[in-house]
Amino acid sequence: MSPTDPTDPTDSTDRDAASAPGALLRVRGLRKSFGPNQVLQSVDLAVGRGHVLALIGPSGSGKTTILRCLNGLELADGGTIDVAAEVSLDFGTPPSKKQLAALRDRSAMVFQHYNLFPHKTVLENVLEGPVVVQRRPKAEVEAEALALLDRVGLSAKKDSYPFELSGGQQQRVGIVRALALRPQLLLFDEPTSSLDPELVGDILRLIKELAVEGWSMVIVTHELEFAREVATEVAFVDGGRIVEHGDPKQMLRNPKEERTRQFLHRLLFPF
Amino acid sequence: MNQSAWELFWTSLGPIVHGAIAGTIPLALASFAIGITLALGLALMRLSRRRWVSGIARVYISIVRGTPLLVQLFVIFYGLPSLGILIDPWPSAVVAFSLNVGGYAAEVIRAAILSVPKGQWEAAYMIGMSHRRALTRIILPQAARVSVPPLSNTFISLVKDTSLASLILVTELFREAQQVAAFSQEFMLLYLEAALVYWVICLGLSSIQSVLEKRLDRYVAH
Numbered sequence: 001m002s003p004t005d006p007t008d009p010t011d012s013t014d015r016d017a018a019s020a021p022g023a024l025l026r027v028r029g030l031r032k033s034f035g036p037n038q039v040l041q042s043v044d045l046a047v048g049r050g051h052v053l054a055l056i057g058p059s060g061s062g063k064t065t066i067l068r069c070l071n072g073l074e075l076a077d078g079g080t081i082d083v084a085a086e087v088s089l090d091f092g093t094p095p096s097k098k099q100l101a102a103l104r105d106r107s108a109m110v111f112q113h114y115n116l117f118p119h120k121t122v123l124e125n126v127l128e129g130p131v132v133v134q135r136r137p138k139a140e141v142e143a144e145a146l147a148l149l150d151r152v153g154l155s156a157k158k159d160s161y162p163f164e165l166s167g168g169q170q171q172r173v174g175i176v177r178a179l180a181l182r183p184q185l186l187l188f189d190e191p192t193s194s195l196d197p198e199l200v201g202d203i204l205r206l207i208k209e210l211a212v213e214g215w216s217m218v219i220v221t222h223e224l225e226f227a228r229e230v231a232t233e234v235a236f237v238d239g240g241r242i243v244e245h246g247d248p249k250q251m252l253r254n255p256k257e258e259r260t261r262q263f264l265h266r267l268l269f270p271f
Numbered sequence: 272m273n274q275s276a277w278e279l280f281w282t283s284l285g286p287i288v289h290g291a292i293a294g295t296i297p298l299a300l301a302s303f304a305i306g307i308t309l310a311l312g313l314a315l316m317r318l319s320r321r322r323w324v325s326g327i328a329r330v331y332i333s334i335v336r337g338t339p340l341l342v343q344l345f346v347i348f349y350g351l352p353s354l355g356i357l358i359d360p361w362p363s364a365v366v367a368f369s370l371n372v373g374g375y376a377a378e379v380i381r382a383a384i385l386s387v388p389k390g391q392w393e394a395a396y397m398i399g400m401s402h403r404r405a406l407t408r409i410i411l412p413q414a415a416r417v418s419v420p421p422l423s424n425t426f427i428s429l430v431k432d433t434s435l436a437s438l439i440l441v442t443e444l445f446r447e448a449q450q451v452a453a454f455s456q457e458f459m460l461l462y463l464e465a466a467l468v469y470w471v472i473c474l475g476l477s478s479i480q481s482v483l484e485k486r487l488d489r490y491v492a493h
Contacts, residue, residue, distance in 0.1 A: 073393050104399050114431035119412045119490050129398030132408065161490040182397060202408075 024049045024216050025070070025185055030079035030091075032065055039065050041240040043079070046183070047233075050214040054227035054248065057237035058263060059066060063220045066237065067187050070218065070239075071109045072100045083107070084184065107167035107185040108178035112193050114170040116162040117124065122173050123158040129181045141180065145199045148176045152206060186210065188219040204230075226268060228252050282466060285445040287468055292445025296471070299430045301365050306372025306429075307422070308479040313377035314384060315406075328377065333376025341435050343367050348439040364436040370480055372429055379421045382413035416487040428472050434469075444468060 024046040032040040039062045055063040056139060056168045069073040070081065070105075074092040083106040089095050098165050116125050126145040130136045139228040149155045152172040154165075162170055178186055188207065204223060208230045211217060221227055228248045236255070244257045255258035255261045316328035335343070348363040358366065387410050395405035434450035450467035452458045 037356075071397055073396060098339065106395065111390060111394065111397075113390055114389035115397075117391065117394065119416070125425055128408070133399040133404070163490065177398070229394075252335075252380045 023047060024051075024084055025218070026080075026082045027066075027070070028080045030066065030069060030081070031077045032062075032069060032074060033077055039240050040069070040076070043237075043240075043242055045235060045242060045245070047216055047218060049216055051232040052211045052217045052219065052230055054231035054234045055220045055222045056222070056224065056227060056234060056244075057264075062240040063237040063239045064189055067109070067189050067218060067220050069120055070103075070185070071107050071187055072103045073109075075100075081152065095178050106183060107187050107189040108181040109189060110171070110174045110178050110191050112190040114162070114167070114174045114194070116170055116173055116177070116264035120158050121161055122165070125162070127175055128176050131175065134181070135201065145161045145176070145180050148179055149173075152176055168202055169202050171195065172206065175203075175210075179210075184216060186215050186217045187218060188221070190220050190222065192221070192223065214216065222267070224264070226247055236263065238263070275382060276457070276460055278458060279451075279455055281449070283451040283455075283461060284468075286451060287444055290442060290447030291468055291472060292443040294436075294441060294446070295430065295433050296341075298361070298364055298368065298433045298443060299426070299435060299442065302368030302433075303372055303426050303429055307376055309369060309373030310380050311486035314380035317377065317381050318384060332374045332377050335371055337414060339406065340367070340371050340432055341438070343371060344435055344439055360436070360439050360441045363439055364433070364441050368429060368433065368436075371432075372425060376422060376425050379418050380414065380461060381423065383418035383421075385412060386417050387413045398410035419480070419484055419487055423476070423483070427476050429468060430472060430476065 025045075027043060027045045030040055031038070042102040043062075043066055045053065045066075055066060059065045065074055069076045073097075075094065078091050080088065080090045081103065082088045083103065087099070087102045087106055089099055089103055089139065117128065120128065121237040123142070123145060126149065127138070127141055130137050130141040130145075134249045146155060146158065149158055152175065153173055154169060154176070157165060157169065157183070162173070165173065171194075173189075186257050191207065192203050200223070207217075207219070208226075211230050213252065219227070219231070223252040231248045234251055235242045235244060236251070236257070236259075237243065238259050244255060252264060255264060283403070299473065300416055313328045313331060315333070317322050318493040319325045320356075344364065347367045348360065351358060385393060391413065392405055395409040424451055432446040435445055436443055442444075448461045452461035455461070
């Protein structure tokens with residue numbers, strides 16, 4: 001299993017690769033309001049191929065909205081999103097359905113609450129996108145899906161319905177469903193926030209494996225230790241803008257901005 | 272009951288059951304099928320972001336729910352001929368009942384669609400589905416499960432309401448009972464017999480409903 005555009009992760013030691021011209025994802029001046037409430041002020045970010053960007057920040061800071069804009073689940077009011085050289089959206093004018101479909105086609109999202117289809121079995125959940133939407137041959141997709149399920153230890157559950165699975169198992173299906181779409185970019189929206197504490201490790205380990213394999217990702221997370229170890233870059237989001245971004249090992253230990261410092265302190269010493 | 276009453280009961284059961292099989296049941300089935308289709312369209316119109324589209328559906332539903340079914344039936348059968356539109360009893364009844372079911376079931380279906388969590392739409396969009404495909408493959412199957420109990424009630428009500436069709440000369444269960452009653456002058460016996468047959472039909476429908484609910488429940492936790 002490898003992303004559609006395999007990249008040797010050991011090759012990506014250059015921290016500035018994300019801002020280099022070859023970045024997989026580039027976001028400029030992204031703005032979004034809900035009524036009078038401006039949740040994204042002007043967000044710039046970039047993700048290089050095979051890189052992992054972790055978005056951290058307090059709830060309500062806009063980090064999930066950023067992620068949702070990347071998958072077209074929210075329509076930004078302004079700014080641009082470019083994916084590789086193929087998709088280029090300028091939200092100055094509302095995007096066409098075709099443009100939006102192209103944007104969604106490049107990325108796949110893993111949701112905080114899994115959002116599996118409850119009326120479909122595990123295998124049907126995974127096949128729905130590749131077979132029904134992407135119209136790939138069913139036999140080929142099914143073999144691939146079974147291999148993915150096997151990898152996450154769920155091949156025995158392929159005919160189960162989501163309600164028969166634990167939260168951790170459901171989230172693994174959620175990840176397999178995203179992988180089966182063969183996206184260029186994986187988006188994780190607090191993938192472990194709804195899980196029992198003892199199940200969190202399994203999911204984080206799986207995501208880390210995917211990172212090592214070279215998948216490009218954006219992860220919204222509260223797991224600082226995970227961000228430090230897995231992310232190639234971390235961005236602190238607050239008040240709808242990126243307050244600070246940089247190397248996770250440096251930034252999480254020694255942030256430059258006072259707000260980042262306060263946030264990290266509160267997370268590390270909750271009481 | 273004396274001997275002759277029993278005899279009348281058994282001999283009149285023939286025409287009454289025939290009225291149920293040839294009149295009441297096909298009338299209810301046809302009206303329900305057309306009515307549900309109409310209701311789905313109306314429910315989607317009600318959910319439309321375009322004001323005038325949802326407005327039309329809203330007014331329609333309001334009229335249907337705000338006027339008696341008997342009046343609707345009479346407007347179609349006795350009223351329309353004065354506009355030069357003559358419709359036979361049977362199609363008149365089907366039209367009236369379908370329009371009526373459409374209005375009631377539309378609200379049920381709309382509520383069922385709204386009851387599906389927003390995350391289901393988002394997951395459907397995420398895997399690349401269009402709005403239409405998300406609706407038909409992801410949302411409606413889940414809404415169907417939610418709407419089976421209330422729609423079953425609508426259907427059971429409809430079966431009983433078809434007795435109104437006797438007033439526009441449709442040969443159905445109640446009209447058969449009325450005719451035997453008029454002939455034999457045994458009103459109590461015949462009307463109780465009609466009631467009994469309606470009750471048996473509705474008992475059957477209730478058991479079909481619970482089978483259907485169990486089948487649709489196979490993918491939810493209990």
